[in-house]
Every structure is written in C-alpha cells, then in structure tokens.
Amino acid sequence: MVNTQEIVIEVKDLNFYYGKSCALSEVSMDILRNQVTALIGPSGCGKSTFLRLFNRMNDLILGTRVEGKVLLDGQDIYGPDVDAVQLRRRVGMVFQKPNPFPKTIYENVAYGPRLIGVKNKTELDSLVERSLKAAALWDEVSDILQNSALALSGGQQQRLCIARALAVQPEVLLMDEPTSALDPIATARIEELVGQLRESYTVVIVTHNMQQAARVSDQTAFFYMGQLVEKGPTETIFTRPSQQRTEQYITGRFG
Numbered sequence: 001m002v003n004t005q006e007i008v009i010e011v012k013d014l015n016f017y018y019g020k021s022c023a024l025s026e027v028s029m030d031i032l033r034n035q036v037t038a039l040i041g042p043s044g045c046g047k048s049t050f051l052r053l054f055n056r057m058n059d060l061i062l063g064t065r066v067e068g069k070v071l072l073d074g075q076d077i078y079g080p081d082v083d084a085v086q087l088r089r090r091v092g093m094v095f096q097k098p099n100p101f102p103k104t105i106y107e108n109v110a111y112g113p114r115l116i117g118v119k120n121k122t123e124l125d126s127l128v129e130r131s132l133k134a135a136a137l138w139d140e141v142s143d144i145l146q147n148s149a150l151a152l153s154g155g156q157q158q159r160l161c162i163a164r165a166l167a168v169q170p171e172v173l174l175m176d177e178p179t180s181a182l183d184p185i186a187t188a189r190i191e192e193l194v195g196q197l198r199e200s201y202t203v204v205i206v207t208h209n210m211q212q213a214a215r216v217s218d219q220t221a222f223f224y225m226g227q228l229v230e231k232g233p234t235e236t237i238f239t240r241p242s243q244q245r246t247e248q249y250i251t252g253r254f255g
C-alpha cells in the first residue's frame with residue numbers, strides 16, 4: 001500500500017531570478033509521492049518556472065539564480081555534487097507541444113535507455129513495450145513500431161513523448177501544459193492517462209485549464225505574481241479555498 005502522504009520533493013524558502021527580475025518569491029511547498037499536483041494561476045505567475053526548477057531546466061537559461069532549497073528524496077538538487085543529467089533521468093518532463101525525434105516510434109522510446117547503457121535487444125524491446133503500455137499507446141502502435149513517429153497524430157505523439165520519458169524509469173514526471181496543443185478527444189486520453197500514472201509515478205502538471213486541474217489532480221497549488229498563494233487537496237482548493245484571491249481566480253474573476 002502506497003503511503004500517499006510521503007514527501008518526494010520539498011521546496012524551502014525558494015526565490016528565483018531571471019537576471020535581476022524575481023520570478024518566484026519565498027515559495028515553500030511539498031510534493032507528495034504518487035499524487036498528481038496541479039500548478040495553476042494567471043499567465044506569468046511563475047508556474048512553468050517553478051516546474052522547471054525540479055529538473056534544473058532553468059539552469060539552461062543564462063543569468064538565472066536560485067536561492068533556497070529544492071530537496072528530492074531529501075537531497076538538495078542544487079547541491080554542488082548533483083549531476084543535472086542524472087537528475088533529469090529521475091525527473092522526466094513532457095512539454096506543451098509534442099516533440100518526438102524524427103526517428104521511428106521504437107527508437108524514440110529506446111533512445112533514453114540506450115543513452116544510459118541498455119544494449120541488450122530483448123531488454124530494450126521489453127522496456128519499449130512496457131513504456132508504450134504505461135503511456136496507453138501500445139495497442140495503437142505495436143504493429144508499426146518501425147514507422148516514423150512524425151506520422152502519428154498529435155495526441156499519439158504526446159503519448160509517445162510520455163512513453164519516452166517513462167522509459168528511463170523516472171520517479172517524477174513534470175508536464176508543462178501537456179494538452180494545450182491537442183483536440184478534446186486527445187486531451188481526454190491524456191487526462192485519463194495522468195490518472196493512471198499516479199499509481200507508479202509522482203506527477204506535477206502545469207495547466208491553464210481549471211477544469212483539467214480539478215479533473216486530474218489530487219493537490220492544487222495556486223500561484224499569483226511569483227508567490228504561492230495556497231496549496232491543498234484539489235477538492236478543498238476548488239470548493240473552499242482559504243484565500244480570497246484563489247476564490248476570485250477559480251471563479252473566473254481574473255485570469
């Protein structure tokens with residue numbers, strides 16, 4: 001039985017800067033294992049910046065600076081001895097627009113495992129199958145694994161990107177508006193998939209769509225102008241938020 005109150009990521013007194021501009025201020029938050037946490041808030045409030053802290057993607061942007069701590073399983077991921085490439089194996093990411101490599105479906109999923117040294121064909125085949133099954137794509141592609149990934153539909157490409165992220169067996173999966181480029185049917189499939197992923201992974205998802213946050217997440221965090229206004233069980237945030245600003249946002253009074 002999974003302990004759903006176990007903390008996987010702990011953020012403490014975090015400030016984040018793009019040059020001199022402070023994008024996140026004094027944020028402290030726990031992310032619970034095997035739960036889906038949604039990050040919501042108006043455009044520019046810092047959701048994506050916050051998400052990208054967890055796999056140090058912001059490091060790739062020149063002039064950025066982090067103060068405070070981000071602990072993954074108790075280890076400071078901004079510590080001097082942390083290898084960001086290793087970290088990104090443990091904390092996978094899926095982006096707004098599906099971005100498969102211009103390779104076969106099989107190669108897209110096998111890419112990560114190959115990079116970390118999996119060479120055995122049987123082992124690779126089984127990892128590819130397992131990852132595609134976990135991403136709810138196997139039934140649609142098992143006969144066409146050698147076809148180009150670019151020939152798949154947008155929704156299938158996004159599930160392939162999820163399979164690619166899962167293939168290196170991460171602990172945490174970050175999703176930055178993963179359905180914003182998809183039609184309603186493809187969106188519904190990804191939402192259903194997110195619900196299944198929580199059984200094996202911890203998911204943190206940025207979404208502009210409040211109905212989506214309400215449908216898929218266990219926990220919701222509301223950000224406003226670089227600050228965490230409040231975070232709690234999704235049902236509570238959407239029915240009895242403790243802050244007036246949260247209520248105004250979720251009832252559509254500002255966006």
Ligand SMILES: Nc1ncnc2c1ncn2[C@@H]1O[C@H](COP(=O)(O)OP(=O)(O)OP(=O)(O)O)[C@@H](O)[C@H]1O
Pocket residue numbers: 018023041042043044045046047048049050061208
């Ligand atoms: N690469 C960057 N360089 C400088 N400032 C940035 C950069 N990326 C984001 N910002 C600024 O940081 C703040 C937070 O941006 P962020 O993209 O995290 O917000 P967001 O809530 O995800 O917005 P959206 O919902 O529009 O994607 C904004 O003021 C934005 O202009």
